[in-house]
Every structure is written in structure tokens, then in C-alpha cells.
Amino acid sequence: MPNDKNELVSIEGTVEKIIYHNDENGYVVCEMLAFSDELYTVCGNMPYLAVGETIKALGDFVTHPQFGRQFRVEYYEKQLPSNSTAILKYLSSGTIKGIGPVTARHIVDTYGEETFDVLENHPEWLADINGISARKAKEIGEAFRAQFGMRNVMAFCRQYFGPATAVRIYKRWGCSAVDIINANPYILCDEIHGVTFEKADAIAKNLGFTSASDERIGAGIKFVLQHNLYQNGHVFVPWDKLTDTSAKLLGCEKDKAENVLMDLVEERKLALVREPGIDCVYLPDVYEAEKYIARKLDIMEGVNHSLDTANLTELVRKAEMENGITYEELQKRAIKEAVANSVFVLTGGPGTGKTTVVRAIIRIFTSMGLDIALAAPTGRAAKRLSEAASMEAKTIHRLLEMQFAPDEQSVFVRDEANPLDEDVIIIDESSMIDVFLMSALLKAIKPSSRLVLIGDADQLPPVGPGYVFRDIIESDRFSTVVLTHIFRQARESLIVTNAHAVNNGVYMDLSKKDADFFFMPRMSEEETSSTIVSLCAKRLPKTYGLTAFGGIQIITPSKKGVNGTEMLNNSLQAALNPPSPEKREKKVRDLTLREGDKVMQIKNDYDIEWSREDGSEGVGVFNGDIGIIEEINPSAERVTVLFDDRRAAYDFTMLDELELAYAITVHKSQGSEYPIVIIPLYRYSQRLLTRNLLYTALTRAQKMVILVGEEEVSRRMIENNRRTKRYTGLPFIFSKYE
Numbered sequence: 001m002p003n004d005k006n007e008l009v010s011i012e013g014t015v016e017k018i019i020y021h022n023d024e025n026g027y028v029v030c031e032m033l034a035f036s037d038e039l040y041t042v043c044g045n046m047p048y049l050a051v052g053e054t055i056k057a058l059g060d061f062v063t064h065p066q067f068g069r070q071f072r073v074e075y076y077e078k079q080l081p082s083n084s085t086a087i088l089k090y091l092s093s094g095t096i097k098g099i100g101p102v103t104a105r106h107i108v109d110t111y112g113e114e115t116f117d118v119l120e121n122h123p124e125w126l127a128d129i130n131g132i133s134a135r136k137a138k139e140i141g142e143a144f145r146a147q148f149g150m151r152n153v154m155a156f157c158r159q160y161f162g163p164a165t166a167v168r169i170y171k172r173w174g175c176s177a178v179d180i181i182n183a184n185p186y187i188l189c190d191e192i193h194g195v196t197f198e199k200a201d202a203i204a205k206n207l208g209f210t211s212a213s214d215e216r217i218g219a220g221i222k223f224v225l226q227h228n229l230y231q232n233g234h235v236f237v238p239w240d241k242l243t244d245t246s247a248k249l250l251g252c253e254k255d256k257a258e259n260v261l262m263d264l265v266e267e268r269k270l271a272l273v274r275e276p277g278i279d280c281v282y283l284p285d286v287y288e289a290e291k292y293i294a295r296k297l298d299i300m301e302g303v304n305h306s307l308d309t310a311n312l313t314e315l316v317r318k319a320e321m322e323n324g325i326t327y328e329e330l331q332k333r334a335i336k337e338a339v340a341n342s343v344f345v346l347t348g349g350p351g352t353g354k355t356t357v358v359r360a361i362i363r364i365f366t367s368m369g370l371d372i373a374l375a376a377p378t379g380r381a382a383k384r385l386s387e388a389a390s391m392e393a394k395t396i397h398r399l400l401e402m403q404f405a406p407d408e409q410s411v412f413v414r415d416e417a418n419p420l421d422e423d424v425i426i427i428d429e430s431s432m433i434d435v436f437l438m439s440a441l442l443k444a445i446k447p448s449s450r451l452v453l454i455g456d457a458d459q460l461p462p463v464g465p466g467y468v469f470r471d472i473i474e475s476d477r478f479s480t481v482v483l484t485h486i487f488r489q490a491r492e493s494l495i496v497t498n499a500h501a502v503n504n505g506v507y508m509d510l511s512k513k514d515a516d517f518f519f520m521p522r523m524s525e526e527e528t529s530s531t532i533v534s535l536c537a538k539r540l541p542k543t544y545g546l547t548a549f550g551g552i553q554i555i556t557p558s559k560k561g562v563n564g565t566e567m568l569n570n571s572l573q574a575a576l577n578p579p580s581p582e583k584r585e586k587k588v589r590d591l592t593l594r595e596g597d598k599v600m601q602i603k604n605d606y607d608i609e610w611s612r613e614d615g616s617e618g619v620g621v622f623n624g625d626i627g628i629i630e631e632i633n634p635s636a637e638r639v640t641v642l643f644d645d646r647r648a649a650y651d652f653t654m655l656d657e658l659e660l661a662y663a664i665t666v667h668k669s670q671g672s673e674y675p676i677v678i679i680p681l682y683r684y685s686q687r688l689l690t691r692n693l694l695y696t697a698l699t700r701a702q703k704m705v706i707l708v709g710e711e712e713v714s715r716r717m718i719e720n721n722r723r724t725k726r727y728t729g730l731p732f733i734f735s736k737y738e
Contacts, residue, residue, distance in 0.1 A: 008058040008074055011040060014086055015053050018093075026167045027636050032057075032071075043635050044073025047154055047167050052090025053078050062635070072635045078151075084112050091115070097143040098136060106131065119144040145175075153177045160203055161195075162637075162653050168192055182207060186219035193607065194653050197223035212252055217260040220250040222270070225283050229465045230603070234727040235286055235435055239272070239279035275732045286465065287729070289439035293468065294733040296442040300342045301478060303448055312336045315367070319360045327360065328353065334481040335360045338452050339368075341479040345430075345472060347457040348483030349503060350699050351496040354454055355388045357483070358426065361452065362389055365424050370450075373422040375399040377432040377462075378624060378671040379644060385428045396427070396437060400444050402606065402620055414444035423449050430455035432671045434464025435728075457482070458503050460696045461724055463623045463667055464604065471730035477737070493517075495705050499698040502691060502718055510711055519707045525562040525682050528709045529571060532563070532678055535706065536662070537575045546676055548576055549598055549628060553674035554663035555697045557688040563680035563709070565663045566591075572662035573597060584632040586639065588655040595632050599641060600661035600668060601625040610648040621648050624668050626661050666697045677701035681709030689717045690724075 013034035019041070020029040026047030032040045032055065042057060049055070059073040081090050091104035096119075099107070106129050111118045118125050123141025127134045156178045157166035169192055173180050180187060185207055189200040197219060209216060224246050228234040237245075243261060247254040261281070264270040271287040273280045282290075307315075316335050320326055327335065331353050338344040338361045348354050365372055374393035376382040386393035399420070401413035414420055425445055427433070430453040433441070445451060453469065461467045473480055491497055494517035498508045510519035522528040536548045546552050554572070558564040573594070579585070583595040593599065601621045608621045627643035637652040650658065679697050694717040698705055707714065 009060050009071075010056065010058050011042075011071060012056045013040070013054070014081065014089075015049060015051050015055060016089075018049065018051060021049070022636075023167070027638075029070075041067065041070045042073060043070050044076065045162070045637055046073060046076055046078070047170075048151075049078065050090060050095035051093035052081050052086050052088075052095075054081055054086070055079075064635075070635070080116055082113065084108055084115075087113070087115050096140065096147060098140045099143075103132065116144075120148065156181070160199075165192065165194055165653050168194075184215050185209065186215050189219060189223065194656075211250070212256065214260055214263070217246070217250055217252060217257060218264055218269075221246045221257065221261055221264065222283070224249060225270070225281065228727075229283065229286065232726070233434075233461055233463075233465050233467070233724075235290060235466050235729055236273070236280040236282045236727050238727065239281055242281050273729065273732075275729070280727070280729055280732075282729070286435065289435050290466075290729045290733060292439045293435065293442060294730060294737060296445075296447075297343055297451075297472070297478070298737045299447050300445070300449070300451060303342045305340060305342050305450060307340055312339060315339065315364045316360070318367070319363050322363060323359065325356070327356070328485050328487075330481060330483050330485060331357050331360075334483065335364065337479045337481055338450075339364055342450055343478045344450070344452050345469075345478055345480040346452065346454045346483070347473065347480065349456055349458060349486075350499055351486045351489075351491070351493070352483035353485070353487055354483060358385075358389055358428075358454065362391070362426070365450075370423040371421060372424045372426060373399060373420060374426050374428070376428040376671070377437065378429070378622070380672045381429040381432075384673065393428070396433070396441055397620055397622070398618075400440060402618070412440050412444065415440075416443050418444075419446045420444050420449070424452065425449060426452040426454065428454045429671045431457065431459045431469040432462045433468055434462045435466030435468055436464065438466075438468045456699070458692055458695055459699070460667055460670060460692060461726060463670060466730070467726045467728050468730065471728055471734070475731065475734040477734060495698060495701050498705075499695055502695045502698060505691065505718060505721065507715055507718055510707070510714070516701075516704050518705070519711065520709075521711060522709050525709075528680050528682055529562050529568060531708050532568065532663075532680060533571050533575050535678060535708075536572060540676060544676070548572060548662050551675045552678065553669070553672075553676070553700070554678045554680070555666055555669045555700055556663055556680050557666055557693055557697070558684040559665060561682060561684050563682045564684065565659070565665055568663035568680075569660035573660055576662065584634065586632050586634070586652070586655065588658070591660060593629060593632065593639065593655065593658065593660075595629050597629045598661045599627060599629055599658045600664055601627075601643075601657055602659050602668070603657055605654070605657055608648050608650065608654070610643070610646040612645050612647070618646070621646075624671065626664075626672075666693050666700075669700045670696065673700055673702045675702050676704045676706065678706045678708060681707055681711070681713040683710070683713060686720075689713070689720050691718055691721045692723065694718065 011034055013032040015030050016033050017031040026045045028046045028049050029043045032042045034040060055076050055078040057073045057076040059071055062070055062072045064070050081087050088104055088108045091099050092101040108115055110129055119141060123137050126132045126137035126140060153170045154166055157169050169177050185204040186200045188195040189197045204216060224242060225237055228237050243254050243257045247257045265272045271282040271284050316332055334346055334357045346354060346357060362372060374385055374389055375396045376385050376393060377396055379395055382393045382395050403411060403413055455469050457470060457473055472478060486500060494512060494514045498517060501508055520531060522531055532554060536552055540552055541547050554568060556563055556565055559566050577594055577596045585592050585594045601623060604622045606620045609619050611617045625643050627641040629639060630642050631640040639650045641648050677700050
């Protein structure tokens with residue numbers, strides 16, 4: 001479709017009928033009677049369009065497979081109708097609150113083409129019309145001026161944003177939006193989803209704000225905190241590091257950054273917490289989340305659930321008899337600790353019997369008459385837990401009943417005022433839980449309930465902020481059992497034995513060949529890449545019947561390089577889902593999204609609505625969710641993605657949240673398992689050549705691991721036991737409860 005305004009067709013006319021409108025993104029389908037007396041079906045993003053308005057639209061004619069010939073709008077301008085007939089149609093449409101068809105007829109009959117001037121400047125005159133009181137006249141005038149205000153907001157926003165963002169801005173601040181943005185454009189990146197600091201900064205420059213303004217410095221400091229929170233997982237940033245980084249980013253003196261930062265702290269827009277040897281600067285909601293986690297766990301730990309030793313031993317013995325197995329000593333200890341304590345942590349690598357322990361404690365809690373809830377951070381992890389435990393497991397978000405509030409912000413229905421009913425909450429893959437989700441979870445748990453956290457402490461930290469699972473374990477305040485014994489059946493799997501070898505700093509024997517673990521040596525990055533593409537496109541589908549769209553996942557340490565996600569995804573997209581006249585595309589950043597592509601959500605978005613075939617609906621698509629693009633609709637500016645059984649709609653302004661997912665990073669693979677995992681071994685950044693990164697990648701495979709590349713790379717990773725450092729405040733807070 002042409003993008004140059006000079007190449008577009010122009011039509012003008014009056015809106016006769018609104019066929020469809022979407023309040024969320026401003027998409028409209030309408031009938032327009034052109035000045036040439038032709039009736040057109042016009043579609044596009046035209047927020048708050050009303051019957052009777054005159055529009056000039058630029059775009060092109062397209063043929064919709066279902067609805068036929070339409071005019072698809074790229075740009076448009078609208079103006080209020082000017083003759084009495086059009087004014088009557090406009091007012092009769094219900095656009096102005098308080099004016100229906102009958103009242104509209106009386107007003108237009110009285111004032112004719114001067115109607116709009118009266119409504120705006122002399123609404124009290126309306127009281128002269130029979131049936132309109134002075135109070136109603138005032139209300140009509142206010143409603144008309146509000147409509148004009150909305151038009152001014154949309155016109156102002158159109159020069160900076162797409163229609164969907166403009167709609168969000170108007171819904172947030174109403175007719176005051178223009179004044180609010182002019183006063184401080186940086187409020188946009190604070191309060192409007194999808195507006196970056198860079199975008200707000202560009203608008204501010206256009207509005208005459210200087211690079212040294214306090215508003216800019218303050219927004220830049222908050223941007224640095226947010227970037228470190230969501231990109232690096234740091235819950236706080238030390239004062240000196242924050243001021244240094246902010247000053248460099250903003251091109252200002254460090255003293256200036258420190259002065260503005262202190263003002264933000266004094267205004268309570270940021271939190272400063274002085275700990276021994278370090279001054280911690282938080283975003284306020286993050287600090288409150290950490291404080292709540294520590295306080296709630298301390299309260300729960302103070303509840304006495306202990307049973308005497310004889311009772312515990314008997315409960316374990318009965319579980320052994322019912323399951324027909326004998327538990328290993330550490331497993332017995334774990335079962336007893338889980339039953340006897342309010343907060344219990346179980347950790348261990350693959351094949352160490354965590355699932356066996358979970359089944360036992362579920363059986364025992366059930367025999368005690370306790371109600372149990374099972375949950376995990378992701379849908380895939382919840383499904384695995386459900387299968388292992390033979391009872392329903394939910395995602396944590398579903399357990400907490402996440403919904404939209406009236407202001408369109410997502411909320412959890414389950415909280416302190418409406419806690420979960422269950423007596424025992426068992427959470428798997430707990431290493432994935434970030435500080436916000438843990439805070440929300442604990443708010444929903446009754447202080448008298450038990451909490452069992454299960455995970456692998458040697459996995460990478462969560463994608464979101466914090467390192468909650470590790471901090472809880474390292475606090476040494478809560479009962480914790482580390483399972484270390486690898487059971488015989490698990491020892492027969494090279495995936496399990498090699499994962500434990502890596503975790504213990506032992507080289508893998510890559511000369512061994514088995515049904516579930518293969519090493520394919522390649523001497524160059526280009527050979528490695530072409531081998532991976534060949535495996536996904538031909539060899540594995542032919543041999544095992546699995547494809548990269550269902551069963552095969554490439555997991556790579558880095559985004560960069562020939563075998564990083566960016567270049568691998570381009571190569572795999574070209575091989576597995578090449579361009580086709582039958583597949584629509586959308587350019588996003590430096591990549592092309594195509595119908596049929598495998599994509600991943602790269603941030604938590606609690607606002608995206610989804611639906612299932614059974615008619616059920618919900619909200620929220622989360623970091624790491626993988627789906628397939630079903631449809632790209634350019635006229636509606638919408639992309640539909642199927643995530644397992646959930647169908648989610650994205651408007652074009654939200655596509656920065658999607659990436660191609662034929663190849664994903666190890667960090668993004670957390671909490672998920674795949675039948676076949678392919679891992680490229682190539683010489684990427686030394687920072688990523690770490691033991692726990694390789695260990696995490698190996699443990700994502702259910703049935704097969706294929707390593708492709710240089711054996712020396714795997715050795716270097718095993719030798720490097722460097723752990724990811726994150727600034728988290730839980731250790732400081734926990735220490736105050738001792």
C-alpha cells in the first residue's frame with residue numbers, strides 16, 4: 001500500500017452511518033456519502049467519528065474478501081457539518097449527551113446554521129425552547145464543549161501518536177490532556193502504556209523544553225530505574241550508580257542529577273533506603289512489594305502447624321504404602337518439613353524426585369482434610385504440574401483471578417480483602433517468580449495457610465525483576481530441603497546426567513551417543529547455523545514428525561551473532577515461513593512479522609484481552625508466552641496471535657511486545673519444556689558463557705537435546721561459575737526480622 005500522501009486517493013463527504021467502531025483503538029467502519037453523491041464504505045482508525053461529520057480521507061480502495069469494495073483510510077481530517085440538514089443528522093446521532101432526535105429537531109429548527117455557535121457560546125439560550133430547562137441547557141453546553149475538547153485532544157495527539165495511543169491519552173486525561181502534556185510531556189512515559197522516554201523526550205523538545213529542565217532530568221532518572229528493573233532485573237539501583245548513569249544519559253552534570261533525585265525522594269516519587277554500605281534508590285511500588293513479601297512471609301512463619309514426630313512418621317509411612325514406593329531419606333525429610341511448616345522450600349535438579357515429594361505431600365494434606373491449590377508462573381509449567389500431580393494446576397495469574405478494573409487497569413480479584421480459600425498453596429517453578437508476582441501471590445494467601453515453593457535454585461533468575469526464590473533460600477529463615485540424589489531411571493537419561501555434570505562443574509562426555517542426547521561438531525558459526533536450519537526444516541520433521549511450530553525449540557545464549565536469536569530467526573523464518581502472496585506482513589522495528597510466524601511475547605502485559613473457542617475470555621499475555629500469528633489485518637491495524645488455546649489481539653502500536661520465536665534466548669525459555677531442544681555452541685559474549693546458563697538450557701528438554709557447534713565452548717561455560725548479580729533488597733529486609 002502506498003505510504004506517500006501524494007500517492008493516496010482523496011475523498012470527501014458526510015458520515016451517514018457508523019457500521020462498526022472499536023473504542024479501544026478508534027477503528028471505525030462507516031458509510032460516507034461523498035460530495036460526488038457516491039456512497040462509500042470507509043474503514044480505518046478514526047477515533048470518535050460521529051454521524052453527520054464531514055471528513056476528508058486519504059487512502060486507497062481495497063476489496064475485502066467478505067465485505068467487498070472499501071476505502072481504507074491512511075490519513076483523515078474531519079470538521080463539523082455546516083448546513084442545517086447535516087447539523088440535524090449529527091445532533092440526532094446521540095453524539096452530544098442530552099440531545100436526542102426530538103430535541104435536535106427543536107434546536108435546529110430554532111437556530112439553523114447558527115446551532116453550533118449557540119451550543120458552544122450561548123447554551124443558556126436553549127432554555128427558550130419548549131421542553132429544555134435551564135439545567136438541561138447547561139448540561140448540553142458542557143457536553144458539547146467536552147466534545148470539542150475531545151476533538152482538540154485527538155488533533156493534538158495525531159501529530160505524535162497513532163490513533164490507539166491517542167485514544168488511551170484521551171481516556172486517561174479527557175479534555176485536559178493537551179494542557180497536561182504541554183505542562184509536562186514526560187508524564188506520558190510515566191502514565192501511558194507504550195510511550196517511551198525517547199518519545200516523550202522528542203515531544204518535549206518540540207514543545208520547547210530544554211535538555212536541562214528538571215522535568216527531563218527527573219523523567220530520565222526514572223527511566224534509568226525502570227530500564228534496570230525490567231531489562232536487568234535490579235530491584236533498586238545504588239545512588240552513585242544511578243546518578244552517574246543518569247548524568248551520562250541526559251548529558252547533564254552529576255550535581256544536577258543528584259539535586260533532582262533528592263527532590264524526587266522528598267516528594268516521595270522515589271524511595272531512598274539507606275542500608276549498611278549502600279544507599280538504595282527504588283521506584284516506590286517496587287519497594288512496597290519487597291517490604292510486603294518479607295513481612296507476609298514472617299507473619300506466616302510465625303503460625304504453628306507443627307505435628308509431633310510420631311504422627312509425621314506415620315503419615316509418611318502411609319503415603320509410601322499407598323504409592324507402593326520407599327522414599328529416599330532426603331525425600332522423607334522434605335515431606336515431613338512440608339507438612340510441619342507454614343513456609344517450606346523444596347529445590348533440586350532434574351531426576352532428584354521433586355515430583356514424587358509433591359505427590360506425597362498432596363496425599364498427606366488431603367488425608368488431613370486440607371484444601372490444596374496448585375499453580376505455576378506459566379501455562380506450560382502449570383500443565384506439567386497438573387499432569388504430575390493428577391489434579392488441576394493453574395497459572396498464578398489465573399489462581400489470583402486477574403481481571404480488568406473499570407479504569408482498564410488489570411487487578412487481581414484475590415487479595416488481602418478476598419483471599420484464596422485453600423489451606424495449602426503449592427507453587428512450582430518458583431525460581432521464575434519476580435518481585436511483583438510474589439507480592440500479589442502473598443497478598444492472596446491467608447496468614448494461616450501453608451505455602452510450599454518448589455523450584456531449581458540453580459536455574460537462571462526470573463525474567464522479571466528480583467531474585468525472590470534465591471533470596472528466600474539464602475535468608476536461612478525458612479525450612480528448605482535440597483534434593484541431591486539422582487534416581488536410577490533418571491540416571492539412564494543423558495539429558496539428566498549431563499545436566500548434573502554441568503551443574504557440578506564436570507565436563508560432559510560428548511562422544512556418547514544415545515537416544516536423547518547428541519552432539520554435532522561444527523567448526524564455524526555459519527556451519528552451525530546452516531545445520532540448525534536443516535535440522536528444523538528437514539531432518540527432525542522427517543524422522544520424528546515434529547516441527548519448529550510444535551515440538552522443536554532452538555535455545556541460544558545470546559541475541560547477537562550468526563547463531564544469536566536475531567540472525568537465526570531470520571534464517572529460520574526464510575526457511576520455514578517464507579514470503580507468500582497469500583500471507584500478509586507487517587514491518588516492526590528491524591524485523592518482518594508474517595502470518596504463520598512463531599512469535600513470543602517479550603514483556604508482561606496485563607491488558608491484552610484473549611478468548612478461547614469455548615467462549616471463555618480473559619486478560620494478560622506474559623513474558624515468554626509463545627504463539628502463532630493467525631492474521632495480520634492492515635485496515636484494522638490488528639494482529640491476531642494464537643497462544644496454545646488463547647486467541648489474543650494486538651493493535652499495531654503494541655507490536656514492539658512481539659519477537660520471532662523460532663530461536664529464543666535461554667532466559668526466555670525458563671519455566672517451559674520442549675520435546676526437542678537444539679542449543680548452538682558458539683563464541684558469544686564471555687558474560688554469557690556461564691555454567692548455570694548451559695544448565696538451564698539443558699533442563700528445558702523433555703526428550704532430546706542436540707548440541708551443535710564447538711565442544712570447547714561447552715567446556716568454557718562449565719568452567720565459568722559466575723552468577724548473575726542483581727540488586728535486591730530482600731536480604732536487607734529479612735535481616736531485620738531476625
